Amino acid sequence: MKKNHFLVKFVFLILIFVPGAFFAQESEKTVINIENARNTKYEKDKSTGNDLIILTGNVKVSVSRGSTKNVISADSIRYDRTSEMMYAEGNVSLEQTTANAGSQNVSASSLMFNTSTLEGVFDDGRVVQVKSDAINLPAGSTLIVASDIFGRSESNTITFKNGELTFCDDEDPHWRIKASRIWLLPGGEFAFLNARLFVGPVPIFYLPAFYYPKDELIFNPVFGYEKRRGYFIETTSYLYGRKPLDTTSNTSSTDSDSSEKLKALFNFVKPSSLKEQRIEGLMMHNLDDDYKGNTTNYFKILGDYYSNLGFLVGFDGVFKPKKYISSLEMSANLGFSNTIFKDSSGNYFPFSPGGDRIYDKSNLLGFELPFRYSGKFKMSMSSPFTLNISLPVYSDPYFSNDFTKDRSETMDWISFLIDSQNQDEDNKTTTTDSSFNWTLSSSYSVPLPQVIKPFLNSMSLSLNSSVAFSSISVYASTDDKNHLKNSKVDKSSLKAWQDSTPERMFFYPSQVIPMSLSGTISGTLIDISTSKTKTASKNKKDVSFAVPMIAPDDILPLNELKNKEKTESGENSDSENSSSAEKKSDDGAENLAAAEKSSAEIQENEEDPLLPASALPSLTGISSTVTDFPGISYSLKYSIKPNFSTQISYNSSNLDTPDDFDWSVLKSSMYKLSVPITLDNNFSYSGNFFSVSNSNTFNPVRQRHPYLHMNEKDENGKETETVWYSESSAASIKKADYGTDKLDLTQTNSVSLKPFNYIKFIKDTGITWRSSIKLVRTEFLSDEYDAEEDNPEWDYHFVDWTDEDSITTNALDFTFATNQMDSKFSQSLTLSTTLKPLAESYYSTLKLGFPLTTLAFETGVKKASTDENADWVRQPLKQSLTVSGKVLGSSMSFSENYNYNLDEYHHDSMKFSFSWMNLTAAYQMSYTYGYDMGYDEASGEPTGWEQRAEKEFLPYNFSFSYSPKTKTIYRWKNRISMGIGLSTSIVADLLKPTSSYFTFVPSVSFKISEFVNFTFSASTRNSVIYRYFGNDIGLSGEENMFVDLANSFRFDDEELRKSSGFKLKSLNFSLTHELHDWDFNATFKIEPRLLTDDNNQKYYDFNPYMTINITWRPMGAMKTEIVDNYGEWELK
DSSP: OHHHHHHHHHHHHHHHHOTTTSBOOTTTTEEEEEEEOSEEEEEEOTTTOOEEEEEEEEEEEEEEETTEEEEEEEEEEEEETTTTEEEEEEEEEEEEEOSSSOEEEEEEEEEEEETTTOOEEEEEEEEEESSOSSSOOOTTOOEEEEEEEEEEOTTOOEEEEEEEEESOOSSSOSEEEEEEEEEEOGGGOEEEEEEEEEETTEEEEEEEEEEEOOOEETTOOEEEEETTTEEEEEEEEEEESOOOOOOOOOOOTTSOHHHHHHHHHHHHHSOSSOEEEEEETTEEEEEEEEOOSOSSSEEEEEEEEETTTEEEEEEEEEEOOSSSEEEEEEEEEEEEEBOOEEOTTSOEESSOTTSOOOBOOEEETTEEESSEEEEEEEEEEOSSSEEEEEOOEESSTTHIIIIITTOOSSOOHHHHHHHTTOOOGGGSOOOOOOEEEEEEEEEEEOOOOGGGTTTSOEEEEEEEEEEEEEEEETTTTTTOGGGOOOTTSOHHHHHHHHHHOGGGEEEEEEEEEEEEEEEEEEEEEEEEEOOOOOOOOTTOOOOOOSSOOOOOGGGSOHHHHHHHHHHHHHHHTTOSOHHHHHHHHHHHHHHHHHHHHHHHHHHHHHHSTTSOGGGSOOOSOOOSOOOOOOOEEEEEEEEEOOEEEEEEEOOSTTOSSGGGOOTTOOSEEEEEEEOOEEEEEEEEETTTTEEEEEEEEEEEEEEEEEEEOBOOBOTTSOBOOOSSBOHHHHHHHHHHHHHHOEEEEEEEEEEEEOTTTTSGGGTTOEEEEEEEEEEEEEEEOGGGOOTTTTOOOEEEEEOOTTOTTTEEEEEEEEEEEEEETTTTEEEEEEEEEEOTTSOOEEEEEEEEEETTEEEEEEEEEEESSSOTTOOEEEEEEEEEEEEEEEETTEEEEEEEEEEEETTTTEEEEEEEEEEETTEEEEEEEEEEEEEEEEEOTTTOOEEEEEEEEEEEEEEEEEEEEEOOOOEEEEEETTTEEEEEEEEEEEEEESSSGGGOEEEEEEEEEEEETTTEEEEEEEEEEESOGGGGTTOTTOOOSOOOHHHHHHHTTOTTOHHHHHHOSEEEEEEEEEEEEEETTEEEEEEEEEOOEEEEOTTSOEEEEOOOEEEEEEEETTOTTSEEEEEEETTEEEEO
């Protein structure tokens, strides 16, 4: 209390006498708060005469300006009012928080701090940042920079002298960067001078100077070099919007190890967030505040120059308005390029072998242009109708590969320096745009007034159109490049130019869909429903009955009696018989008096504990639920979905150059019209008690090719062309069109009866009939069609119950199903039949459900065909049983499946499987061929398994496995743990016993938390376990399993060890050592590998496979891996 009382007095004196000492002028917007101090003293500086305020004892002061707040803690703080300087000593810490860059903690032995400019000088301190604009910190990392002396300027630049930078927060960092100067600059920039990277005490990298500017030129230049395109500069100027954040990685799979590490450094230091910018001349200066806008809307101008290729100009824009047009994208690029030639040495030159620069041309709609081009227009509308348009265009398939594929807007100086020295153009993949499409799609839903609904519920229209462009080589029809010529190319350079020019391929419209128009009209003609839904409220207890329950007046409460009297009086006031009304009024008065008397008696009785009110019976009926009995429901709905589509095809066989294409020269045209009309009837009575559904669809279809470009003929009628349609191919197309024409009327029906729908335990019992009928079926008489006379004929088949082409579905299902105790017990018997004219079949399925158990049976008979005299084929009897539940807290399941072939009277298959905890067992029998061991008649020695002549129902295999989870057998303070694991299985081949085998995979793991993980596992397999159990065929080797196991460890007797059936298949070791900022991983695997030598002789190789990997967590690309690939060492 004494301390708090002193602080109160001190703050009061400050507010009265020195109001400006701790509050900066309003224009500076600096606020100083004393949050804690044990002692306070006010005095004059002897040397300057300035007023001083001295705070001591666990001092804590905050200095805030704008969104930046600095909290300074120290043993003592001296504040000079005149110079606005603050001097802190002893256990100094400064915590700075900003709205964008997170928090920054500074610790030092002393601090000199200007409260007006927020400048400071720190002695023997370090800066800790959990978020940095200068460096992309790895997840969970902290930036730590320490120095003997460093300062922070008014612009928030921090300069360190003889500083150290690290992400390791240990007192002795595992790695660090030492530099004579380190600058953390505003806007996320930073710089080093004389920087050395240390891992432990070992210096491994030196950089004399490094500065990464994050300010940008307004035209965003990117410099680079490629072996083919040469040195280049790419510029991008945003006239509207701004450049998005670059989130791409600059490393690739083709980079060398050193290149990958250096490029990862750029990913390490490039911006992690967008900042607000201010234009200063040609520079875009990054501010400290984060950019709050979006980068989806922009308009930019492109200008690129390539020393070998030429130059590019263009623009690109994306706009996303809020109304009507949801997205608008447009771009156009013009490439003024020349052909690049490659010599025999693999070098690229912009000059032909004759020394000429050959400029590329292109073709647009028949016009020759002195440049190449690409463009794009995309638009999306959402109101009042939807519209999507996409119109890309390319002059040739190579344009994107030459100009835009790898284009960048962010300068990567490290990649520039590396790639300019390590260009391998042969490893680069040349991509081409072999095709593109123009598309237009639109849809509109007509708003309908409520007055015509539901007769007309919906009306919509959709339109689609497209043009498909494909690429083709020049003079593809002749396959002769000599036709590809350029007047400026001499003969000596012609072939090289023909192989290199982008003019060697061009685009043409291969297929046009002028219009694909479809619509939908739907509605409900009749909708009848007599269902009445009654919902019971939980709070409502009164239910209306046919004969209402009326309590006598003698026992009514007084208030209810008065209400009744008022009601009766109101009704009687309308009566013409006034005398009768008076009589009733008198009776009511008498009743009221009697009720008052009765009420008084009741009150007396309530005091008597022998007759409490709760003992009286309630006269009001209570029901919490009301069963809903729907009545008749019927609906008649319709839908009409017309569709009209057209298609135009062009031929590429007659195109040698872009000039050869003519929009009017078609190969073929086609249209297709279909108008499916559907009428749906749905009737139901009492819900699912009885329901009928009927759907009738009339689908007229017509398809024609009104134009086919025929091959020309000579005077003798012989075709002189082969690029168009011949007489036979045209006839085939016409025949296919006629075969598509339909006037089909199809009906689908379903009738369902569930007579016990309202009896809960048998509600699913019922019968269902399903059918699909072609009332009218169209058949094109293709065999009678004569192409010369063009006399198509169709035959219209009406419904015929004996024709399987008319009746495609005719089935009857009967289900008797019951369930008891909330479906814990259930029984269902389903009888399914397929009726004539289809191939008749009868199936039955019985399912029995019990708690934890399900049992099912299925069988049937089916005719082999629709022939009346066809044989009946008995279908297999299938039986399955499943039992599942929990035993001793663990899931247990047992399943059994059995199939019996009733047609051939034999068992087909049977399988048992069981699993519990970590145990799994399975047994299987099958109807298959058995095997017997064959013996040599002369020597009596076994010669191998011989297949029996007849199939039998035989045991097939048996398997057992045990795979528990790794069990921790030792744990010490959650720091050290050891565990063991095991996976073992045995598979007995009951057909060929000698193929049985046993596997055993033990494992051991050892872990020291956050330090090291070690695992070891060994895989053993024994493929001769049959000789331990009977061995009636005389397999050689030890027949005692335990002795044989011991022999596998007889390193003193190589012969015994080799003859043992227990073979070591592999040994696996893995080690992970956590080195704070580094991870050390090692794996070792040894297994016998069967190889073949140069003489085609097989042998076993026992060389191990081993890897050693060291990775730096802050920068994953900083890693080294050593691989021993079965005896061959590799350094990656």
